[in-house]
Amino acid sequence: MAPNGHATFSLTGAGNPAPTPRIAAAYLTGSGSGFLLGSDAAVTTGMLEQQSGAPYADSSIVGGYTLTAPFPGETNVPNVVGQVTADGAGDITGTVDAVVAPGKPAYLGQSLSATLNGLLASGRSPVTTNAPNGLPTNLILYVVSPASSRAISADPGNKDPQVFLLDH
Numbered sequence: 001m002a003p004n005g006h007a008t009f010s011l012t013g014a015g016n017p018a019p020t021p022r023i024a025a026a027y028l029t030g031s032g033s034g035f036l037l038g039s040d041a042a043v044t045t046g047m048l049e050q051q052s053g054a055p056y057a058d059s060s061i062v063g064g065y066t067l068t069a070p071f072p073g074e075t076n077v078p079n080v081v082g083q084v085t086a087d088g089a090g091d092i093t094g095t096v097d098a099v100v101a102p103g104k105p106a107y108l109g110q111s112l113s114a115t116l117n118g119l120l121a122s123g124r125s126p127v128t129t130n131a132p133n134g135l136p137t138n139l140i141l142y143v144v145s146p147a148s149s150r151a152i153s154a155d156p157g158n159k160d161p162q163v164f165l166l167d168h
Helices: none
Strands: 006-013 020-030 033-038 045-049 062-068 079-087 091-099 106-116 124-129 138-145 148-153 163-167
Touching (some): 062 091
Antiparallel strands (some): 006 020, 020 033, 033 045, 062 163, 079 091, 091 106, 106 124, 124 138, 138 148, 148 163
């Protein structure tokens, strides 16, 4: 790690027919936060957030959250926003709005119901949803802190995955 917060490292990602090397650069933007950029053809990007509050349990996910998907990387990635409530027992319900593609109708006021399927003490859990427009049926949730979680699509064949943020 350089004094200016810059670091480089090598990752090996999935590939067909063989794993693909990805050289990445990370930049710290503050204490416990930053972003990374890959040098692969997909220009892999991501956020770095320090996890706090572990060990986790279903009761760690409780109360009202804003659901957003603020990083549409292409026009096939839906714009999603919603308001959800977690009951602390593994169930999440709420309302989601989505614009799936430019020029297509918006899906407003959709009901969302989701279930955590075994939140680990590390903060990782598979999630199953009722799949309203703009959201996949299967997600992997990562708890960042009691106030923030992140989720990514785990649907096989999803060619346009994205990161969903849940924040108090």
